[in-house]
Amino acid sequence: MNAYALEKTAVVLIGYQKDYFADDGRLVGALEGDWRRTMLENTNRLLDGLQNTAATVISTPIQFTPDYEELVEPTGILETIVEAGAFRRGDPGSETIEDLQRRSDWILEISGKRGLNAFSNTELGATLEARGIEDVVLAGVVTSICIDSTGRAAAERGYRVSVLSDCTAGRTDYEQKFYCDSIFPLYAKVIELDDLCGEKT
Numbered sequence: 001m002n003a004y005a006l007e008k009t010a011v012v013l014i015g016y017q018k019d020y021f022a023d024d025g026r027l028v029g030a031l032e033g034d035w036r037r038t039m040l041e042n043t044n045r046l047l048d049g050l051q052n053t054a055a056t057v058i059s060t061p062i063q064f065t066p067d068y069e070e071l072v073e074p075t076g077i078l079e080t081i082v083e084a085g086a087f088r089r090g091d092p093g094s095e096t097i098e099d100l101q102r103r104s105d106w107i108l109e110i111s112g113k114r115g116l117n118a119f120s121n122t123e124l125g126a127t128l129e130a131r132g133i134e135d136v137v138l139a140g141v142v143t144s145i146c147i148d149s150t151g152r153a154a155a156e157r158g159y160r161v162s163v164l165s166d167c168t169a170g171r172t173d174y175e176q177k178f179y180c181d182s183i184f185p186l187y188a189k190v191i192e193l194d195d196l197c198g199e200k201t
Helices: 035-050 076-084 124-130 143-156 171-184 195-198
Strands: 009-014 056-059 135-141 160-169 189-191
Touching: 009 035, 009 124, 009 143, 009 160, 035 135, 035 160, 035 195, 124 135, 135 143, 143 160, 160 171, 160 195, 189 195
Parallel strands: 009 056, 009 135, 135 160, 160 189
Antiparallel strands: none
16 A cells, blocks of 8 residues: 555654634744645545554644743744744643544644754654654644754654655745755655555545
């Protein structure tokens, strides 16, 4: 069905939180186009295909303290997050979206992410090692930031990295295409969900 040994594969979900995906999310306008609908449709197909397989599926939400005390002079996307008041622990916008919550019996949530890289300040590395993972597959937002940062970190740790082009989104369509065409192939495979789960009829 696919070239991945699913028992040694972890799909890492990044940024699937209400501040990005809810209609009233604080960062809903940060990415252009109709990406939310498309990403959710594709992600749900991905998760349906992985349910009842040996693959490890991990959600890595980002959450900050209410006053962002852990961020010292934030710049770039982190400054945007602070200005928008997004991803504050305890706020509805920091919650994981319902599409993942309803699968919480088999999606492993790893907390602690407070920056761009899902390995930083979390148990992600230890979890992958304990489960004998060899392939790390990434889905989520934002392509040029958290996806790229986590992908590079995984590659540096010796994992084979794949990025799901149809389950990720950039700030612009151009950015998404540029990273999938020119950046990710430097250290990762760029695949579609059917490459991992097998084509559904």
